[in-house]
Amino acid sequence: MEIVDYELFEVPPRWLFLKVETSDGVVGWGEPVVEGRAKTVRTAVEELMDTYLLGTDPSRIADHWETMYRGGFYRGGPVLMSAIAGIDQALWDIKGKQYGAPVHELLGGKVRDKVRVYQWIGGDRPAEVGEAAAEKVEAGFTALKMNGTAEMERIDSPAAVQRAVERLAEVREAVGDEVDIGVDFHGRVSKTMAKRLGRALEPYEPFFIEEPVLPEHNEALPGIAETTTVPIATGERLFSRWDFKEVFEQGVVDLIQPDLSHAGGISEVKKIADMAEAYDVAMAPHCPLGPIALASCIQVDATSHAALIQEQSLDIHYNETSDVLDYLVDPSVFEYEEGYVDIPDSPGLGVEIDEAHVREMAEQEVNWHNPVWRHDDGSVAEW
Structure with missing residues (x-):
């Protein structure tokens, strides 16, 4: 062959x-x-x-x-x-x-029968998060994630910090203490503001704070970790085991988030997951993407003891024109029950792509680019 x-x-x-x-x-x-x-x-x-x-x-x-x-x-x-x-x-x-x-059988077999998943709420500039959170919990999700802030200045006002606190407080009040709430800083925050935000959000016990600084500033992570007990997550913009090596050796990151469509695929992320286990670090693969990426993530999650929870993009704010299930012959493979998804047992990645639909949708013009945000003075802000 x-x-x-x-x-x-x-x-x-x-x-x-x-x-x-x-x-x-x-x-x-x-x-x-x-x-x-x-x-x-x-x-x-x-x-x-x-x-x-x-x-x-x-x-x-x-x-x-x-x-x-x-x-x-x-x-x-x-x-x-x-x-x-x-x-x-x-x-x-x-x-x-x-x-x-x-694939999970070829990687050594399952260490779990199902994988916990979390659901996005709130959009790019988070708003109406309390109502959205209650709806997703009612639908069966036990973990949520939201953007913590919109754009922020390198040193921003007490009011900007308070707005972030109020949003998380709103979600915590809506869902109670049994639901986990991840807060994504999205690299929008300087190390100075990350310290202030981490401390300010701590009373509402977020599941983790994600990408508190851009990966090019990961040397600041130890200092941020000293200011809060909230678990620190990062890794969606790291692309190999060598990129993750420095993070592991720092000893302050609690949750890594390699992306199966960015970090070398199944082969590489399986190795990264094994490294995480050796450093007592959990894994939650990044996946605001499509069904093939999600299927690949779940195959690795199935075999990795370090896997804690899985991101998935159903109904995420980016998916206004098409969604994850639209490209599958059998969407039931990604049915979420009580906050979990079962490990697919069909050959390969475990999903059957609807090729006719893929070809039909590929005839459309696709030209997605993330927005360019700017501060009040006209300078570019981190999105």
């Missing part, structure tokens, strides 16, 4: 799907994308497929990964690692289908 062809489909709301075909007729799907840079990643995937993968045996996943990563001399970063991630997902999908087994 060898790889004979591939196709890429840019589909709404902001996703890129990869279909890889083999000489035996087995097809694998992957989701290689950087949100807002789909066309750039498409080119990277084409270059990798045309240079290294076409005509080769798809079963040699580890060798293909090393070739794509090391073969080009320059390595790492969001574009290359996302391209590798989507290809890696598709190769694992093919291998699972070839052996008639879900």
Whole structure:
């Protein structure tokens, strides 16, 4: 069996799907994308497929990964690692289908029967969070996540901090103490404000504070950790085990959030998960993406003792034109019950992509880019 062809489909709301075909007729799907840079990643995937993968045996996943990563001399970063991630997902999908087994069986088997999931509320600039939180808990979710702030100045006012506190207090009052509430700083906050916010939010016991500073400022994490007992999460903008190594060695991050469509795919995130376990760090894979990315996350979650909870993007504020379940032949594979999703047992990634619908949606113009926010003085603010 060898790889004979591939196709890429840019589909709404902001996703890129990869279909890889083999000489035996087995097809694998992957989701290689950087949100807002789909066309750039498409080119990277084409270059990798045309240079290294076409005509080769798809079963040699580890060798293909090393070739794509090391073969080009320059390595790492969001574009290359996302391209590798989507290809890696598709190769694992093919291998699972070839052996008639879900990917988690090929990785050693399940350590759990289901995975806890959390639900987004509140939008980019969080608002009406209390009502939204109550609705999601009523629907069965036991964990939520919200943006903590809109844009913030490097040193902002007491009123800005108080608004963030009031939003979290509103959600806590709406859902009580049995529900976990993650608060995403989204890299919008300087180290100075992260310290103030962490301390101010602490009475309402957030599940974690996410990306309290941008990854290029991770050296500030120990200082932030000294100011609060709230667990610190980060990692959606780290792309390999080498990127995570420094975070682990700092010893202050409690929850890592590698993205299966950015951090080298199933092969790499499985290694990152094993590293996390050695450092007594939990994992909650980042996934505000589509069904192939989510299926890949769940396959790794199934085999990793470090996996704590899984992000998923059903009804997230980005998905205004299409949603996760729209691209599946059988949407019931992602049915959430009492805050959990079962581990799929079908071969490969465990989901069947509705190719006809993918092709139909790929005919639409897709041109998603994140907004550019600006402060009152006109300077660019972190989104």
